[in-house]
Amino acid sequence: MVCCGWFVCVSHTPAEETSIYQSKVKPILHERCYACHGSLKQEGDLRVDTAASAKRGGASGAAIKPGDIDGSELLTRVTSTDMSVRMPPEGEPLKPEQIAAIKQWIAEGALAPEDEVPESDPHDHWAFKTPVRPPVPTVGNVEWSLNPIDAFVAHKHEQKGLVPQPLTEKRLWLRRVTLDLIGLPPTVAEQEAFLADTSPEAYNTVVSRLLDSPQYGERWGRHWMDIWRYSDWWGLGAEVRNSQKHIWHWRDWIIESLNTDKGYDQMLREMLAADELYPNDLDKLRASGFLARQYFKFNRTSWLDETVEHTGKAMLGLTLNCCKCHDHKYDPFSQVDYYQMRAIFEPYQVRTEALPGEIDFEKNGLPRAFDCNLEETTFVHIRGDDRNPDKSRPLTPAIPAFIGGGAISVEPVTLPPEAYLPGLRPFVVEAYRKAADQKIAAAKAAVEAARSKVTEAEKSAVAVATSPTPEAPAMVIAEDDFTKDRPELWEQRDGQWKYENGHLIQSVTGPVRTALRLKTIPPVDFEVRLKYVPTGGEMWKSVGVNFDVNDKGQEVLAYLSSVEGGQKAQVAFKPTGADYSYPGEGAQGRAVALQLPHELILRVRGTLVNLIVDGEPSVAYRLPHDRSSGAMELITYDAAAAFLAFELRTLPLSIALVEGKNAVPPTMALTPVELAQQECRIAEKSLALAEAELVSLNARAAADQARHMTRPSEGAVTLSQAAALAEKQAAAVHAEVELARSELSLKQATNEQRPERQKKFDAAEAAAESARAAIEKPGETYTSLVGALKTLENNLETEESRRKPFPQTSTGRRTALAKWITDPKNPLSARVAMNHIWSRHMGRPLVPTVFDFGRKGSLPIHPELLDWLAVELVEHGWSMKHMHRLIVTSRTYRLSSSNLSASEANLKVDPENRFHWRANPIRMEAQTVRDSLLSLAGDLDLTMGGPSISVSEEKSRRRSLYFVHSHNEHQKFLSLFDDASVLDCYRRTDSIVPQQALALENSELTNEVAEKIAARIKAADPTQSESDWIRRSFQIVLSCEPTAEELMISASALNQLTQLGAEAKHPNPTELARSQFLQALLNHNDFVTVR
Incomplete structure (x- = not known):
């Protein structure tokens, strides 16, 4: 090769002479320079993706002059401190050791391999070409392949000289596929039935049963909830700042869609554009929760940025967010492409739709997307700064042309009346009539x-002392001893309320108020008697009665506080448009001890309020404002409490109230x-x-x-x-x-x-x-x-604007996007979906960078297999159940996960098992761990759907995906086992930390589970031998038979545990030992691992 500068011609470049270029310089250039000077882009007509092109140079001359450090423009640029000259122009400058490597390379003659190949043309990138079904390879051992998946895998084995492991035993396959498809372990009866079935269809029979199970949708629903970033709402107090209330409707739609095997393409279409495609179908409208979840109250740009980013990552495997501020550094997407993609979403907003039977949007409603700002214009934000839009160039919606998009055919959608005026729906009208x-x-x-009060007052007025007219007795309006649920009497508004041990328990603490609203409006003058026990709280520990609560924000509070160092009785109030007032005249310092019962008597006549606490007069206070009729609530603020009794009655005139010290005699007193x-x-x-x-x-x-x-x-x-x-x-x-x-x-x-x-x-x-x-x-x-309520766009929006009729048309932009994404010719959608499905079955994705199929991402490990799977998905109606069946009935899926008998060649050629010569052991996700525990105990509540369960409900036995899952709230047990991040979770992280073992060994949940498993085994056969008991324990917990050695060790352990229990004088040492033994099995690595 001919080298420039002062060097002579040489005919060859030995590898050792080019090693610094290959090992150090080329990786630096690839990382920091190719984006602007490679195959994607050639700014200044310069390419540096080969040494030869760098030496040829561009508009500024040669970038490299071999042997001439001072004359090499590349070195001048990367060492400059002048930002107008320095390269790279963005990000950190090159590190000193990187510059030193380039200097050394140039000084030594800038040698490079003669056969160096330039960076490939972006048009040739594998992921940007529509997948075509490759021929199924012919392999030597035809019998090894149960379906085409095996042929592709076996072909790689033959190419790499790999010997696959034998098939796993039937019990372990059953455990693997059952946990895989429904997220629960197989029962002993299911194990025995499968072992007894020796027919050729035994495996298919199991798979059909599992795919038909409602629990399939819950298991795989959680997978897709990870990918699509499901999150319940969060914010500050009751203020929604992220996602939406009642977003659980979207979660239920995901589960139901999977159970009915709705096509993956149809699911994407509904998530992106159900409001345009099916504007009157409330079931399908739930899907647009995908867009409602992106809501962020305080910054519209951040909201749309996340929408574009995660639509790109989740559905296309593209990092479109990388070209928000500048052209993409690796993929052929410009900054304009990014904002044209944003233009597709620019008009959309979020609203909450009324559902049958409910017009109170706080209680329930359907969060959904709709096009609101039809004329909103999109501009490029210069350097990504939304404060600096380029208004000289309004953009039209488009898809990056490089991947078959470009200008899309957008047809505006004329909406039916119920879509733009939801109050027309008959069930909405009926709900309003019922409320009226x-x-x-x-x-x-x-x-x-x-x-009655007028009559009573008139009688009292004419009564004489010697012959008094009997006064009407106090009338009880509502009473409750809290021994059982009284839905006709109370409405739970906030907090966590449950009936336990004959009392009503409220358990939420922290700086938040909870309320139990009485469904009966109290009379103007009344008496309340409330008995309760304060049991805890972080600071204030306040419990009491709230009355005159109305939609104007007014209310009056009468409560007792057990705050340390400041226990008191207090009357407080909140006028319309003002903050709470806690007048000193309305307070009395007094003991309100925790864990002791207290009685609060509240008497109200007109504006005069009297409190009697534990039988002693406490507070007399006259409100400084008029009262308005309103609701009554039992409240707590930062207090856990047990409510014992409640009574609301009228207040007879014969009961005299003490005048408040703050009262001023009225000038026009009324009789x-x-x-x-x-x-x-x-x-x-x-x-x-x-x-x-x-x-x-x-x-x-x-x-x-x-x-x-x-x-x-x-x-x-x-x-x-x-x-x-x-x-x-x-x-x-x-x-x-x-x-x-x-x-x-x-x-x-x-x-x-x-x-x-x-x-x-x-x-x-x-x-x-x-x-x-x-x-x-x-x-x-x-x-x-009003049949729907628009979500606040910002803090400036008024309640009036939220209730206006909606636009009668929709732009159709999202429909166009949805059709393009789900077009069979789209090069990415089916590949991305199959990569996720394969990863969750096989423990490793075919493309490791699951949300980046671009040129910066990893190459597929099995490119032909990935394309075959993608085409198979499309050609079978995008049926995910079809693809599950293909994968889990393959021989590849049935391989043993053990590497104990693996050949040395396997361990040397493929130590990470990239080519699937054995099954990958997979650690259970957080939800599967908890759900499996409950299932083994026979304690799992299989009720499906409905509002999310508060994380404080730790004793709930529902499946784990139904717990509140947000940035602010996490179920503690799930958090220990690497629960999904709500910000993004395209692939779960795995960790093994001591806290997980401690949770499985010592938590209240596992203790209960172990005891219940022991009780179930005993109930099934009270007379069984110890060996049979051990075998049954292994079958239930680990879905396997113990080896002879395990049987012997287990028997010895049980004996020792029984002796320890007897020495400790436990009333039933045998049962204790068995429960402890089961706890050990639940802490076994083979329990939390899918093998």
Whole structure:
């Protein structure tokens, strides 16, 4: 080869002379320079992917001059401190040792192999070409192959000189495939049935049974939840900042889709665009939880960045996020490509859809995606900075052209009326009517109570001391001894409530308030008696009663606090739009000891509040503001407590209350009769309001139906006018209610309060007059029923904007993307899916970089096998069950995982088992460990679906994937065994740490499991021998028979454990020893390993 500079011509370049280039210089150039000066891009017309091209140079001349350190432009650039000149221009400069290696190479003549090949053309990269089914190889041992998978694997064995291990024994295969497909160990009965089945179809029969099991969807649902980043919502307190409430509907959709063998392509289409493809199908709309999960409240750019990144990684195996700030360094994707991909998602937002039977979106609802900002424009963010968009160049949605995308055919979607106006759905209208009927019923009861109070007050007023009129006794409105669940009485709002040992236990602690809401609205004047035991808390340990709770944010609290050094009784309140107030006059320091029962008596008459604690008068306080009727709740704040008894009753006038020290004599005191009459008028007006609201509701529903569900007509105009009138009439009644309340407030005002309350009264009077006037010209405009609630885009969005009707069209962009991703010609989608499926069956992916199939990623270990599997998936309707069956019935899958008898050639040629000459032992995932324990104990609750279970419910026996899984909350046991990260988890990490062994040995869960397994074995055969008992233990826990040596050691261990128990005077040392022995088996490596 001819070298430039001062060197003479040589005819060969020995390997030892080029070793520094091969071992040090070329890797540096590959890592730091190829991105801009390789096959992908040649900035300045320079390539450095071969020494020859570097010597030829580019626009600035030769980059390398052999032997001339000072004259080599490459060295000048990499050592420069001038950022306008330095190379590489981004990231850290080259390290001193890297520069030294380049200097040495140049000084020694910049020698390189004569046959050096330049970097391959990106167009030739394997992953960017549509997979074509390769021919199944012919192998020497034809009988070894049970299906084409085996032929590909055996072909590699023959090429590499590898000898596969023998097949594993039937019991271990059964354990492997059962844990693999349903995440639970096989029962002894299943083991025995399989061993007894000697037919050729024995293996297929097992696989069919497992794939038909509902637990298959749960097992593989958790796998895909990892890949698709499932997460329950998290934020600060009750504020949702990430993901969405009720996202569990998406989890249930994943499970159901897998169980019905919905095609993988169809699952992707629904996740990306169900709202456009199936806008009225609530079952399919659950799939768009994939997009709802990406929600981030505080930064729209971060939200969309994650959407683009994880759509690329999860569905395409591409690191598109690497070209957000600049062109991709390794793959042929530009920064413009990134933002055109973002443009596909730019219009989408998230909303919560009402579901049958519920219109309270806090209780339930379907989080889903929809296109909201149809005209939103996408721009390139210069250097990735969203504060610096390039507004000179608006972008259209597109897919990177290099992988067969480019400009996509986008067809706007005209949505059906129920999609853009969900309040049209019949079940939504019915739910509103039901709520209105309940409100009317409650208002009628309030009127009856108010009229009774008027009668009682009038009787008291005319009574004479010598012949008193008997006063109406206190009427019990609600009472509970908390021995059982009373869903007709209470609604659990927040916290973790459960009935245990005849009490109601609330166990959530920390800086959070929990509430149990009474379904009956209390009367204005009432008495509450609450008995409870405070059992713990981190600091405040507060328990009490919350009343006058309304949707305006108002409430009054009466509680006891067991805080160390500051125990007290307290009355506090929260006015509309203000913070909580804890007045000193409303507090009394007093002992409220933990672990002891306490009784709180709360008496309220008008604005006067009295507390009696453990039989002693405690607090007398007059609220400084008017009260508004509202709900009552039992509350805790940072307190665990056991509730023993509750009683709510009316407060007779004969019970005198102590005036608060903060009270000021009113200037216009009302007599008890006048007060009762005024309150009765308010109750009657409130009933009229509830009835008017039902009329308005029906009128608006009828108008919506006429305007949107049928062709507009004169009838629609008439109905719109009627709806507008009914809504304004209801508004006028509402204004009358507020005026009556303001009037009462004014009459109860002190001299100090009177000016401010007079202003409020005048404003209420003006509002009532305005509302009455509006009835004269109702028009045709009215408010439609709210059937969905838009998620806050940011802190500036108003409640009003969240409830507006949604756009009547959708852009169709996500539909176009979904169709392209699931097109059989797409080079990536099927490969990525099969790589994940193969990895979870075989313990190792075919492409190790599971989310990067680009040029920076790893090459496939079995490229032909991967392509064959990808084509097989597509040609069989993207059926994952078909692919599971192929894999787990292959001979490759049935190989033993042992390497004890492996040939030296195997261990030398393929020590990491990349070519599957044996099965890979796989450590159980966190969920499988816990679920297997419960299953072995016969204690696993197989109830499927529903809201996520609080992590505080450690005694829950549901499957582990149903626990809350978020950035803020993790189930403790699962966290010990490498649970999935919610930020991304394309491949679980494995660790073996002492805490795992301690959990399996000492946790309450494993102790219970061991005892229950022992009890099950005994119940099945109380008279069995010790040897039979040991064999059955091995069969249950490890799905295998003990060897003769294991049998002997186990018998000896049991004997020693029994002796120890007897010496400790345990009442049943034999049962104790067996339970301890089972704990040891549960801590065995063969339990947590799938072999």
